[in-house]
Amino acid sequence: MRSMSTQPLDLAYRKALNTWRPVILYFGNDYCPACEWAEPIFRAIAEKYKDHACIYVLDTSKSPRHPEVTGTPTVLFYKEGKLLKKLKGIGTRESLEENFKKHIGKLRPKQQIARKPRHDLPWLQKTFSTLCTAPRARELLNVRFMSNV
Known part of the structure; x- marks a missing residue:
């Protein structure tokens, strides 16, 4: 299912993955036509989940090399420092939303509590x-x- 990487993970990524929250890494490039289409969709979906996960949008020309990224756009889903899923491309909006729900969980609507005025x-x-x-x-x-x- 997942190929083993012989390259060690860069210190910047290890530090980002050292959290109890799910971590999502999006790798794109400014000169990639697919990334121009995919990044706004990814950002729109990620905006809903920003309070429930650590989400990073990275440019492959500026960020350190990641051993799992061979092309752009790529989305990596991590939990407790382990890679759970790798998406080459983001697919459709619905499939990306399903991946977010699967790895982060469904969002509960915020409860509006009727409060007595102070x-x-x-x-x-x-x-x-x-x-x-x-x-x-x-x-x-x-x-x-x-x-x-």
Whole structure:
């Protein structure tokens, strides 16, 4: 299923993979026509999962060589430092979304909890009445100075 790589993984990749969260690496190139088409789709899908995984978009001309990447675009799915799946190309939007769901998990909708307001109108009126504005501060200072004389 997966070919064994004899090349050691670069230190930059080992550091990125040393996490409990799933890691997804996307390798593309600026001069690749397939990458021009694939990268916006990958970014759109990855945006939904950014809080649930470490997602990296890497340019093969600028990043260190990865032994599993032989062409672009390539997507690598890691969990606990182990390569789970390698995609050469991203396929369709639906297949990429399925791979994200499979390796990260389905996203739960955020729950909207009805909360009681912390402050009500009487509290707000009391707070505003105790605030010192510039004219009121002068008035209060004058009253204090007059009482001390």
